[in-house]
Amino acid sequence: MSGRGTGTVAPPARVREPGQGAQAASPNGSGREAEISEALATIGRPMRKIDGRAKGTGRARYTDDIRLPGMLHGKILRSPHPHARILAVDTSRAEALEGVHGVVTGRDMPTTYGIIPWTPDEYPLCVDKVRYVGDGVAAVAAVDEDTANAALALIDVKYEELPAYLDPHEAIAADGPFIHEPRKKGWNGNITKTVELAFGDVDRGFEGSDLVVEGDYFFEGTTHTPIEPHCAIGLAEPDGKLTVWSATQVPHYLHRELARVLELDPARVRVVQPPVGGAFGGKSEPFDLEFCVAKLSIITGRPVKILYTREEVFYSHRGRHPFHMRYRTGATRDGILTAVDSRIVMDGGAYASFGLVTTYYSGQLLTAPYRMPAYRFHSTRAYTNKPACGPKRGHGSVQPRFAFEVQLDRIAEALDIDPIELRRRNFIGSDTRTVNDLRVTSNGFLECLDAVERASDWQHKFRRLPYGRGVGVAGSTYITGTNYPVYPNDMPQSGIQLQVDRSGRVAIFSGASEIGQGVDSMVTYIVAEELGVPLEHIRVLAGDTDFTPVDLGAYSSRVTFMLGNACIDAARRIKAMVQEAVAEAWGTKPREVLLAGGLAVMAGDTGTGMPLREAFNLAEAKFGTLGATGSYNTPRDVHGSYRGATIGASPAYSFTAHVAEVEVDPETGFVTVEKIWIAHDCGRALNPVLVEGQMEGSAYMGFAEALMEEQIFKSADQGRAGLHNAPSLLDYRIPTSLDTPALESLIVESIDPEGPYGAKEAGEGPLHPSIPAIANAIHDAVGVRMNSLPFSPPRVWRAIQAAGDGGRG
């Protein structure tokens, strides 16, 4: 069953010491790992981000910093109703207002779209119905924002209100009127997707169990809160060309959808993605503003900009789904898992977004790092009249991971086994297949457990701290990129192009989206590594569909692995040409020519060398203009053949373990997370500083969801059903620096056989264990199980009160 690249046994993963460079990393390493490590000059070393100074000094130009001559400002009219038919839209008074240049409604763009081609259920602006408070109905372009706002107030919309569904269970049980027309006759229009899959004999697994733990869990919805609100600028030119600048993390998918919905030739549509000020999954599909600026620019002949207000960012959402989860987990008396069964109802909000994938992910991504002999899941995503949920950092798998890791803690407690030991006993191993037939290659999970156990002094703390203080552990896995694009095709997932100048400068044309994660820096490091070019001689032009090859986007933690491999591919093509040309000049073999430190030197004779610029000139003289493309596509033998088997498949998986230490104030319910130890197997840290940044940012974000964040809505008896409870950064609480725990990152390097220099993802996996580790630590501290998020002071206080009243304890 094992797939390609698994023929050699991976050396044991190791934990990187803080600040350690790759060369010094592995004195006792063996085989391939040591060879690669010792040969690396740039990769593995702590380095600046190439855009760090520009961002730190305010010189980076984000989308809203772009001002074009004659630019108009657009605004979108939004529905005040959670669910209503649109009977009429009269824009005549708005059009008559001085300073208004264009008005569009849903009827101007009557084509549905959706990031997943099987569930296109959104219009750029609503046509017949609105489905949540905040749904876009019309848009205007005017000389300034105040005029645009005044024009919105002059648009008359007649609505017929419909019953609103806020609860997913009620939505599923209803027999109409549905939020969406059923895709097939007889289907329930309030359901996006139901997935039921079973692997192994689950019922027999439970029968053979010594212990079966059951639990109900609720994960509240949360949103991304990027600091930069969504922003887009449309520019239609007289020759029929359309350019859209957008704060997106998926320029390629946006390019396709703009052309399709606006019925334009995609070869005359250009999408440019400037630096993005935070995304976290919240900018990974097309949004109303992108279609509106394009259409309004086509109509007015002038550039049009729309910048969301913070309130609109909350309405556009696409954040974490609320999950209602029931888990049954069986184990032997030794703590070995026997069977797992889950039933999940997901609250999807008004549109599908990535929901079809989310529904699969809710079950598919649970099957490592523990071996499960039998597993069954049943997940249903309901539509409700609230902003659409979608992918947020750790898409679809953060919620089940919370429930499951608490289940494991309960098993450990019932069997009196140390929870870290319980996890070790169930380790799935490397170079194996999961129960749902996903190929797993490198796996440093045991080293992650060891690292957090040691660093946190677990053995002296667990069950030994005084009442009110506790530690908890949790583990997780995550994909390094989804194995298939959202639209089926056989082309590469990532492409890159390199071009070499006679000055020695190398230009990288990258289709990937720099959203703060450091992808532009990552490809720079790789080119520096492969060609020996100093970092300051490398330029990156990224995210411009007119000039850069396709990369599918910054989602599913795919970019380092996929674009990194594409970049190595391209760089090595150029390297080969340079080596050949220089070897010819020196009368030696190409492999005797080394490129490093800005020089070409002869192996074994460092007295013979030349500046790289001269080496590049020799190559250009021999081969013509120097350039190369590189691409990466995923292996196809990494999953099973059942329906849905491709979803959850990835070329590599990352692994994480956290220990959290908390202090609980039993009188108030306040939980203070003192520290989180984060051990993450990222394969290889191409730049350990950036990996640590991702680990800390992930742990912070999970901690924030654990204690504070709630994307919630008013009910009908609170004045207006479906009205966002608090669409502002004052009342939607994310932790400040004063609230944030100490975070200690422990990088584990398993050296993946297929990753670039062995690298895997680090951007999303390290979020997962924060939440259950904190839940388990609260239990260790005060003896209550927190099964509903967030663990806010009132919730924890109520749980402690209930336990104190002779409750469940």
Next chain:
Amino acid sequence: MLRLHPFRYHRPETVDEAVALLAGFGEEAMPMAGGTDLMPNMKHRLFTPAHVVSLNRIAAMRGVALGPSGQHLRIGALETLADVSANPLVRRYFPGLADAAGLVAGPQLRNMGTIGGNVCLDTRCTYYNQTEFWRGALGYCLKKDGTVCHVTKVGKKCVAAHSADTPPNLIALGATLALAGPGGAREIPAAEFFLTDGIWNTRRARDEILTEIRIPVGGPGRRSAYRKLRQRHSIDFPLLSVAVTGDFEENGVVERIGGVVSALGARPRVVAGWDEIAVGGRLGGRVIDALADRAYAQCRPLENIIVDAEWRRAMVRVHVRRALAELAGRAPSAGNGSAAGP
């Protein structure tokens, strides 16, 4: 981003000029000190004055100094919260007030926000501090543009919460507020300044300016403490605030004790009946428990803030107890004639 409405901005340099501007423009004008409350409220279209009268250039409204006889500390209303919280005199005599000023919002807002603005802070409610779009979708509320209170459903009285940190301390310390208006200057005890109407919860007329705060320094045995309940350690308004002050004899016997609980309704609540429990004895555990029980019995939070009201009520007892424990343990603030340190 949210836009401000167009308005004319005035910058008078004296109190008289400011008062004349406010009186002249009537309902069309509002005074502004640091602007940290008024600006977002204007962006939310809660106020749309055609004239904004900035007080920032009025030098007479600045300064912190002991009064001529040393009996009072006077704090100019334009003193920023950052300056008040760090001021050596405030820290020395009124540590509870200094703590409260330092707990308002976050550092940037304390650098702009003033103590006068904090005293006059508009009341807050989950149904009120929202954008124009949001309030329109709701159908507005009693406090602004609507007829229904979404908190009480039936009531005709606004229950938006007094949410400022410094007034409970000023009330507990027996402070006096100085106002200037078209009819001249007047003074009101802080304890009488607030009303129970959430729509306009102070006795300040709309064309009056709070110019100065005077706080009696008290004797050497005076102590004060403040506790603020909030979910984050910065930024947030209080979910509950407790200010306590007491005069103690040298042997620790309580001469006088007062407590103010706020952030529950429109008016800070002075806890009744504490003296009879505590005066004449020491502030020990059982007394503290009894005082906390008394406060708890008098406080009933509503769902005007989006946090579990039952929990907020339970926290009254906990926070009063903790504030009193701090008072019992706190070294006396250095009153007149005392050489004791802070």
